[in-house]
Amino acid sequence: MLRRWGLAGLLLVLGALLWVTGGSVFFFLAFALLAAFVSPALFPRSLTAAEAQRRSATDGRAIVYWRPGCPFCVRLRATLGGAARRAHWVDIWRDPEGAAAVRAVADGNETVPTVVLAGTPYVNPDPRWLLSRLRAG
Template identity: 55%
Template sequence: MMRAWTLPMLLVFCGSAAATGPILKGIPGTAAVLLSAFLILAFVNSPLIYPRSVDAREAQRRSAVDGRPIVFWRPGCTYCLRLRIRLGRAARRAHWVNIWRDPAAAAAVRAANDGNETVPTVIVADRPHTNPDPEWVREQLRRSA
């Protein structure tokens, strides 16, 4: 769990450090802009922007029942963030699995990607798709609804 928050906490710390200089120089507006930018980056890279993760076994069970895709992701991954943002509200219909929280999920991703933990890896009908086009994933979500 802590690993998922390392980058966001580091961004908050760096933003605080970057804002300290302008505050000490009497430029609070610049400090506020710097801190705000770092806080936004921290939020975007945090697990908060993603739908609640389940473990790999639970995602596979749910997908077998409802046919929805499984999305393996990890915090800090720009491609995962791109997928999440481009899916919009439809992202909540997929089963999201954080590979940093679930060793079985990381193993499943490595098995699908020649030993690499390449994310996002989307499983549709038991077939892995590495870093698929968000529009394709949206179509798969529509089909499973």
């Protein structure tokens, strides 16, 4: 749990320290906003890899493997907006099977975001490309 929320918590503490030591409230608010962006709270509910694969086999949705604190995952999530609900999300820090699935397609690395769309894996795809695919159905 600490690993998932650690970066967001650290940013909040740093913002609070800046504010308390004479900085303006602007710094705290800026750090709080940044903490919100890197926290797991902005992402859709994560499934296990097995559950995501099972659901994807029946509904054809994409599977997005991600981890908290990943700036590329935040960029992808922000670009997708509401379309993010059209994919199944797997947090590789919570699911060892998900991490193994990513390593299997990313040369042994846990490179995220990794997206599996129609059975084909894409490592760190262009967010606009994925958005167009999710909107197309």
